[in-house]
Amino acid sequence: MVDRISRLRRRMRELKLSAFLISSLPHLRYLFGFSGSNGLGLITEEYQWLITDRRYREQVKHEVHNAEVHIVLQDLFEPIKKQNIFARGMRVGFEAMHLNYREFSRLQKAFPNVQLAATENIIEKLTISRLPDEVEKTRRACDIARQVWDAILPMIRPGMTELDLSAEISYHGKKLGSERDAFEPIVASGWRSALPHGIASRKSLEPGELVVIDYGCVYEGFCSDVTRTVMIGQPSEAQRRMYEAVKEANRRAIAVAKANMPGADLDRVARDYLRKQGYDKEFGHSLGHGLGLDVHSLPRISPVSKDRIPENSVITIEPGVYLPEVGGVRIEDDVLVQKDSAEVLTDIDRELVIIE
């Protein structure tokens, strides 16, 4: 993990930051192994600190081996003030996406004489191209998701509620080694399947309905994120057509994904295909996103993305079509982007499963 901090220091020098404050919890986990719910990291050329509160006094002894730990009663800035770490005029970076305005204004008041520099995506960009051990962790997270699918598929039957199925997903995830759900599982059936982000409800699965099932697992901090869509009873012509179109859009995007491709170009491959099939506005979200310590990370894979897809990054490919009267279909895979191709990490069959 010291290597991770060295990479961060190198980046800080490029950005002329004398100190960097880390407020994102997944980033504290990544840099220091700390899994608590409250903390602040400080990196300078000289120091590497983890500051947290008394609840984590024991936990840090087990988790944190590469930082000086400071335990506070309440104010995470206190040890920095006390030891006068910030010289006047010093340029101190902070994570603008992971510090709320209230904490920012406390920071300003605590250190009125330093130059606070709002930064974005510093650590996100350090993790975007996986190191070999990080590839392994991502593979595990994806493999657990595959095993979850194998466990839940035989359980799906008409009459069960979306929440019942969501309960099985979370349960089998943990039993199979996931630390937690990467996000609250989406189980959306019938008219609800046309809601791209329909969290599981008390609605039951009924014949004639498509069911969109979207969930993720976490292994040592790294996330997976997968979606499959099943059919309860025989599909209508419109449902079958939608399904096949989305499956083909997924296949086409996976087939062309490779390193250095602009995210917008990859999005276009799926979007153009779906448009030709008559689904234009019906694909109302991005094709995918980077997957890392957070389930939504860099690079962006959308029509307006300006990101290129780096080698060894992990992205989702998740075309979807949603028609209020017919239902929705989404098929999402996680791929490891390589020099000339993309390796699918979520090895789950994509043929339409019909459950009678």
Next chain:
Amino acid sequence: MVDRISRLRRRMRELKLSAFLISSLPHLRYLFGFSGSNGLGLITEEYQWLITDRRYREQVKHEVHNAEVHIVLQDLFEPIKKQNIFARGMRVGFEAMHLNYREFSRLQKAFPNVQLAATENIIEKLTISRLPDEVEKTRRACDIARQVWDAILPMIRPGMTELDLSAEISYHGKKLGSERDAFEPIVASGWRSALPHGIASRKSLEPGELVVIDYGCVYEGFCSDVTRTVMIGQPSEAQRRMYEAVKEANRRAIAVAKANMPGADLDRVARDYLRKQGYDKEFGHSLGHGLGLDVHSLPRISPVSKDRIPENSVITIEPGVYLPEVGGVRIEDDVLVQKDSAEVLTDIDRELVIIE
């Protein structure tokens, strides 16, 4: 729900805010019934808007009935700019604890001529005293937590892992009607039980170990939060003594809790008792916290709290003692604070359960 917005408008007038922006997702759920993962609310004397992205186009039709809905491609501020809602110099409140610095600076750039007012706890304070239907929802969330306990207690046995038990908690929560875990369940056994916030790990439960089990359920947005501690095998003298001290601290605090009491006074009742029993530094966290749409809310129940506990608020009472060599004990209940007493909503036995 219109009533909720009226109360907010009243509060806005008191604070001389002409407009208020809501960025907290639980608050959007509370005000508008919207359960999506991206959105912005706008309240003025004249308007009540919910702004979200295309993924929620269908969902809002089912969920949101008391606001004008605006769907954007990306920029949630766009409809406010387009329709020129903010007059020059207008005082616009925002939620300082629920807007990150990056979004704040986008807000500043989007509306350079308005007076942005950082607010804290506006909606938290509106919800602190429950309306009758909100009391009912909290009761349901607490009752589901009790049923979860009844379901999991017979399953606990030596050799099972913390994650196995955590999987059962999440599973039974959803099966019994919880929308989701209120937070990732804490299952901490043996030396890990001395970590007040030890998320479940791959460690197995072994004879001679205390196991701290802390979880919560959610019913229509309202959270419960309960902790019980069990013993695997016969307790040592030290473990038994710790357990009884914490149980008594919990009992004493519940017995005296009532409306208008300062949170610091309630904390002191438990803390003084534990200190007299020889556990001083070993109770290294607050006695409790308000419980609402967020699992940690107002009022604060801690040694440094300046809050009074309002009538009809719901708070946790959760004394704990943690000794690295012996383990940890925490017993947490949720209570509805009334004029002269507190009603326990988490009706779960507090005697030490010994599992052989």
